[in-house]
Amino acid sequence: MLEGIFVDGLIFSIMVLGVLISYRILDFADLTCDGSFATGAALATMAILKGVNLSGALVIATLGGAVAGAVTATIHNRLKVPGLLAGILTMTMLYSVNIRILGGRANIPLLRVTTVYTRFPEIFSFLSNSWALLVGTLLIALVIKVLVDLFFRADLGISIGALGSNEQMIVSMGINPRLLKVIGLALSNGLIALSGGLLAQYQGFADANLGQGMVVQGLAAIMIGEFLFDSNRISLITLRVMLGAIIYKALMFFGRYYGYHINLTPSDLKLLTGILVIVSLIIAQTRSAASSADARKKALRRNKEIRQHQKEANDAKN
């Protein structure tokens, strides 16, 4: 049971990394996510059913998501509409596309075929079934995390972060911001679709509605992560995102499991998620007001120390 929460949380954490890239790093409120998650699930499912090998199926899912992200960025760039609207457009269109991918149906089961989740127990045969699933998912999630870390330490990744913080600076440095947005959103939705592709295999079906409310859940996980610790290092930011994702899934699990005592039903969970985000926002606001005052004080103190230092060095010279 506990292993299940972790598997769920780790698959979800790959999705949250995608949301982190659009919302936090690129500062682009992207709703494509709600559609591209299901696109990934649909593409992986159909690829597997058509006999494509498992890594091929995951690559197809990822690419499908990347294309969806690129479409959103292009709508935003070309038509100069806000990112929010561009994302809603793509998400709405994806709903139809996803049903097309699923052969005209809203739901396709993945039964009696080989998936990564039937392979893990074979690969890690020395482990119990549930532990094999956990270790397999953990490995995938860690590889993705390390790749994302490396990307955002590379020059291209840093410039995407700079764009999210200040677009004029990117333009002044001779970089086309539109191209960076396409790359950033493609990467973000690629990860989101990959996560959808894994989830379809884990739960054994793809569903055109799978992505509903994903953005808000992703934001909730990011905010939980931000409560854990403060950092501007990408490796720690992705780590806290993954921890936040797992904690979120655990909270939802216990909400579902024990919730009936207080008359909660599974359909109340979206309401709870929304309230969780709102409460997080309130706490974050009060905290950031306090901590920025604190950080400024620290910076001023350090400034003073450095100046003192320089003065002493100068005095020593004379």
Added chain:
Amino acid sequence: MLKIEALSKVFYPNTVNEKRAIEYIDLNVNEGDFITVVGSNGSGKSTLFNLIAGTYPVTGGKIILNGKDVTHTPEYKRAFTIGRIFQDPNVGTAAKMSLEDNMITAHRKGMKGLKISLNSEKRQLFKEELKQLSMGLEERLKDNVGLLSGGQRQALTLLMTILSRPQMLLLDEHTAALDPSNAQIVMDLTTQFIERYNLTTLMVTHNMQHAIDFGNRLIMMDEGKIILDLNASEKESLTVPKLVKMFKTIKKKEYASDEGLLIL
């Protein structure tokens, strides 16, 4: 280096809000020129810079940069030649990123690749560069830029602009938001860098004394036109009262209120 022909800019054309911000400006900037630009509020100085840099599309006229017609070239491409610094220190740097991440982005103009360039060698180089600012920033490579003071941020912006090796600088009141001592530091650094890298420069300032002391040429703008263009020798004997008088004679009217805008 930069040639502007019959440049004009109209905001909201054919509406009640129509605003002729630039009216048929011709200007020839020679390589190595350091031109100070003065003019009262709303005379079109920032708009002229925005047109040269490519932030706004022109209404009419031509902009020729290094012999190439760039009138319709996107801003980010012109940025390879032009380095720009604004009045607001927040515009030049990314607040939510560390100093070293900011500097690596500025280190070479143009689209970046998947290489991880930020290594100990680069950090050492950045520290050396930051030392020139004498603000102790070399100890703070990993701090977010948002933690710096306005003066520190503007000095960093200047350094990053220089790191990206433009041929030409557009400075739009880049010391106006700083306290006098920081403004002095940033201005000193600016002239050092302009000399060292032989940068062609246009600098907007409301400080008449600065406009006279710095550079080899002075232009005055009014109502979207260049109404005065003084060369180095004409500038030599110039004083602030003389400059104000010239402005008034050209305007042929007494603008008592405008004198207030020429902050001394």
